[in-house]
Amino acid sequence: MIVDFRPHARLRDRVPRDITGSVSPVLEALGEERADLARVRLVYDWVQYRENFRDVVDVRPILSRAAPGDDAFEVAVDVRRGAGLPLRELTAERLREKAGDVVFLEDWGPTRESRIWDFNTMYWSALRSWEEASGQEYEQALPGGRSDARNRDAAADVIRDLFAVWDRLADTGALPEELYVVELGVGNGNQARVFLDVFRDLDHVHGRGYYDRLRYLMCDYSQHVLDLARENVAGHAARVASYVAEASRPCDVLGFLRGRVFLVYVSNVYDNLPTDEVAHLAGRTYRVETRACLPATGAAELAAALSASPVEIPALVGELLRLGPDGLAAATPELFPGVAAAVDFWRRTWSMLRLKERYVPLGALDLYALAPSVSGEMLRPLLESGGDIRMHVSNGALAGFVDSLTLLHPFGMLVCHDLFVTDVQGYRTGFRGPGKYDGSVVNWVNGPLLAHVGRRMGFDVRFTPFRHTGGGNIVTLTAQVGD
Numbered sequence: 001m002i003v004d005f006r007p008h009a010r011l012r013d014r015v016p017r018d019i020t021g022s023v024s025p026v027l028e029a030l031g032e033e034r035a036d037l038a039r040v041r042l043v044y045d046w047v048q049y050r051e052n053f054r055d056v057v058d059v060r061p062i063l064s065r066a067a068p069g070d071d072a073f074e075v076a077v078d079v080r081r082g083a084g085l086p087l088r089e090l091t092a093e094r095l096r097e098k099a100g101d102v103v104f105l106e107d108w109g110p111t112r113e114s115r116i117w118d119f120n121t122m123y124w125s126a127l128r129s130w131e132e133a134s135g136q137e138y139e140q141a142l143p144g145g146r147s148d149a150r151n152r153d154a155a156a157d158v159i160r161d162l163f164a165v166w167d168r169l170a171d172t173g174a175l176p177e178e179l180y181v182v183e184l185g186v187g188n189g190n191q192a193r194v195f196l197d198v199f200r201d202l203d204h205v206h207g208r209g210y211y212d213r214l215r216y217l218m219c220d221y222s223q224h225v226l227d228l229a230r231e232n233v234a235g236h237a238a239r240v241a242s243y244v245a246e247a248s249r250p251c252d253v254l255g256f257l258r259g260r261v262f263l264v265y266v267s268n269v270y271d272n273l274p275t276d277e278v279a280h281l282a283g284r285t286y287r288v289e290t291r292a293c294l295p296a297t298g299a300a301e302l303a304a305a306l307s308a309s310p311v312e313i314p315a316l317v318g319e320l321l322r323l324g325p326d327g328l329a330a331a332t333p334e335l336f337p338g339v340a341a342a343v344d345f346w347r348r349t350w351s352m353l354r355l356k357e358r359y360v361p362l363g364a365l366d367l368y369a370l371a372p373s374v375s376g377e378m379l380r381p382l383l384e385s386g387g388d389i390r391m392h393v394s395n396g397a398l399a400g401f402v403d404s405l406t407l408l409h410p411f412g413m414l415v416c417h418d419l420f421v422t423d424v425q426g427y428r429t430g431f432r433g434p435g436k437y438d439g440s441v442v443n444w445v446n447g448p449l450l451a452h453v454g455r456r457m458g459f460d461v462r463f464t465p466f467r468h469t470g471g472g473n474i475v476t477l478t479a480q481v482g483d
């Protein structure tokens with residue numbers, strides 16, 4: 001039997017966590033349930049996100065390609081929430097869980113196709129309703145309570161690099177008239193405003209008239225946030241255009257700019273894009289499949305509040321995701337007498353939402369497309385880096401990254417501030433998501449994979465800790481054509 005205790009830094013707190021105290025009750029429960037210990041993995045994570053998709057104890061089947069009789073299973077424990085709880089009873093409960101203890105909202109599938117991403121999309125499109133109900137703006141849910149994208153020094157560094165490139169091109173008559181900058185995932189536009197304000201100030205001092213040639217393209221898939229951002233940068237209206245665009249496929253909309261963009265600027269977006277997870281356990285490769293569900297007791301509470309039956313809940317959630325809270329209230333006023341009631345249903349459902357997980361054999365890596373034109377073979381060096389590992393594929397981020405690189409001018413660069421795992425070992429030492437930030441999903445981004453793919457495309461890809469605020473987890477990825 002393997003016991004995988006992920007050595008999160010919090011386990012070394014001044015008051016040490018009781019490691020054995022969290023292993024023995026689980027072993028006792030497995031003994032009482034007469035589990036075949038040869039087929040069990042125990043995995044202990046410190047799940048740092050207060051809101052997430054896991055229970056304190058989860059049981060995950062590890063399916064075998066050979067025969068169902070060879071299936072194994074994993075017992076996963078959240079060490080943070082498990083402290084002081086009766087882990088033996090919780091484990092036994094999970095091992096005995098039966099159909100009917102949860103209400104499923106979808107069938108099994110790769111996580112990047114889960115309904116959690118429909119919730120995520122709805123959050124950004126109906127952000128105003130969520131923020132009104134929660135009483136806080138989305139930035140307050142980000143690490144540190146604000147976005148690093150607002151940092152003026154970080155923006156100034158990037159702008160100085162641009163000026164240096166432009167000066168060299170201008171001196172040889174090779175600088176195009178229009179200087180394109182693309183921002184993907186603009187949120188409330190604070191990043192754009194800081195960039196444009198600092199750009200104008202530095203250009204004034206620099207004296208080469210770049211501001212008047214700047215074309216700043218703000219892109220987002222939510223019309224609502226684009227409207228917010230446009231208002232925020234009204235002082236720069238002549239320099240700015242906005243586009244509804246999918247961050248994982250920017251060229252669908254911006255293809256006309258291939259090879260002409262000097263800066264693609266992305267912050268806190270890649271960690272918000274759909275992703276699968278894969279695992280290499282005991283020499284075999286698996287994809288993690290998930291299934292969104294609600295505890296049956298929670299579904300019953302939701303139903304009671306609507307004077308409906310619990311069996312109606314999956315269909316109502318489906319309607320919520322299809323129509324949004326405004327549409328749901330308009331379509332079913334007898335259940336939701338106003339938008340606020342529909343938003344309340346949304347927020348309560350989201351809070352209870354869990355993901356059941358199972359490991360399914362992945363088969364030949366080259367048959368798994370990580371993103372359009374990126375073969376699963378790119379995962380091999382990471383998966384076979386020694387020892388068991390489970391990691392994110394960051395499919396949406398990878399697709400967006402590859403597509404964005406094709407937009408770059410030969411002297412252009414991509415700059416991305418985000419939560420990156422920068423070393424494969426990072427997947428063995430901590431929990432990397434998914435977590436919930438208010439109504440959105442967060443997963444750390446697989447930096448080694450993006451770097452591997454980017455380098456194969458001829459780009460120099462680097463990671464540096466975000467220098468301008470102390471101690472946070474944000475890392476800056478830069479990519480530019482290699483020498």
Ligand SMILES: C[S@@+](CC[C@H](N)C(=O)[O-])C[C@H]1O[C@@H](n2cnc3c(N)ncnc32)[C@H](O)[C@@H]1O
Nearest residue numbers: 124147149185186187220221222246247267268
């Ligand atoms: C956490 S906010 C970041 C906002 C800003 N860049 C910052 O750092 O403060 C994430 C932004 O990405 C956008 N977004 C999320 N998924 C997207 C997708 N698939 N395509 C385009 N935009 C997306 C959201 O609408 C939101 O504006």
